[in-house]
Amino acid sequence: MKNSSISRRDFSLLAANVAAMSLLSPLAGRAQGQPAFNLGHFSSANPQTYQKVTGSLAKALAGKATVNFTTMASAPQFMAALAGGSLDSAAIGSSPMVSAFAQGLDISLVYIQKIITTAEALVVRNQSGIKTIPDLAGKKIGVPFNTSAHFALVGAIRKAKLKATDVQLINMKPDSLIATWTRSEIDGAYIWHPFLGQLAAQDGKIVTTTADLKDIGLSVFDGIVVRNEFKKRHPEVLLAYLKSYAATCDQFRNHEDAVVADFAKFLGLPADTTKAYVSTFVTLRPAEVLSADWMGAPGAKDSGVLKSLKSQAEFLVEAKQIERVPSNIESFVDSSFVARMV
Structure with a gap:
């Protein structure tokens, strides 16, 4: 595995620039008659950040909603914001996700953000x-x-x-x-x-x-979760976001040099340093997300994601992080949106 050359200064610069973009976004307000879509993301060179840098998500949601990007540093921050309603969607790891399910947080997993391999x-x-x-x-x-x-x-x-x-x-x-x-x-x-x-x-x-x-048989992933209230009230906004996200992942996959160039310019980092980070991000195409190996078709009871979530729930019980394995994990997995993308 190739070691990343990203330094502490590089990472601080990345975080500062990503945070600044939240303040400079021309759509930070709320257009008249349109709902706000409040999206939480990490300050890393990921597809959500790229959607912010390029303005692609704002374009995808034009006429449907205004998008507000919020940068946070940890899954607990995301979960607290989702619980409080200040965020509508975020990408969090599968283990924190299980903790959220066990606590009864009213959210659903709607897409696989990335699979964790060498990252x-x-x-x-x-x-x-x-x-x-x-x-x-x-x-x-x-x-x-x-x-x-x-x-x-x-x-x-x-x-x-x-x-x-x-x-x-x-x-x-x-x-x-x-x-x-x-x-x-x-x-x-x-x-x-x-x-x-x-x-x-x-x-x-x-x-x-x-x-x-x-x-x-252990698959570890980060997933895109959404508040169920927002999902029910604005399904077309959520679908437009996921389609935009999938298109951005195609850019990461098929046009990495262009993605690296954009990020390097935005971050003020050397191209090889930026590429070392971008190359660790492994995504799935919608058809792969919908396969039995991952989320499975709507209503699936034995998908790869469910097996992974149950395995991680058992681990968290053993580690005394949660009291019990949620009996209805499948109710938190909603692949109906990705099914509309295939």
Whole structure:
């Protein structure tokens, strides 16, 4: 896997520019007679950010709704905003999503934002003595708890026939990992870009990625969720957004150089640095999202997504993050919109 060269300064610049775009958006207000579509997204080089940079979503929703982009840093922030009604839609990881379902948040999964393959990985210090997963026994590994990275790390540990208790798992915020790593207080971390690239560049090496869990049936993903009230009141707005998102993913897939050029100009970063980040974003086409391997057709009871969500729910119960596995997870999965896109 190629290490990202995105530095802490690069990431700070990305976050600052993305946040600034929220203030500069010409559609930050609400057009007369049109609903507002309040979209939450992370400050990374993802399709939602690209829709903001290029104005493509504003164009897709013209005449239907005004779009307001809100940049946030964590899934709990998104979930609180969705619960309070200040956001209509956001992309969050599958593990936080399960927590939201278990808490009874009135939202639905309507699309797969991305599948997590090499964008999240276990990076270890070269002096740690860790060469394979079994070598993690007794080692200190930092990871943000109740995240897709946490779930993947435990999956990798179990795949190696170890117990989670055999490894010293330390709950750490992503931005805290850098300083802790620099002080040699941890042996490794399971984390995502840009932090992954920063740690690998500081005398680290990548041992395994989330993609390596596919052979044991674990699929980890981020999904687009929406408040059910908004979905019911403005279905055509939601459909237009998802179509625009899918078209943007096609640009990432088929015209990466143009996407990199746009992002590099917007972020003020070198093209190779920007490309290192953009290339970690793996998306699905609508027909793939609708397949049994992922969301399945409307009403599906045994799709890949449902299996993954149930598996992650069991993990969260064991980790004491939720009390029980939701008995009706399938009620939170709505593939009717993607079915209209195929």
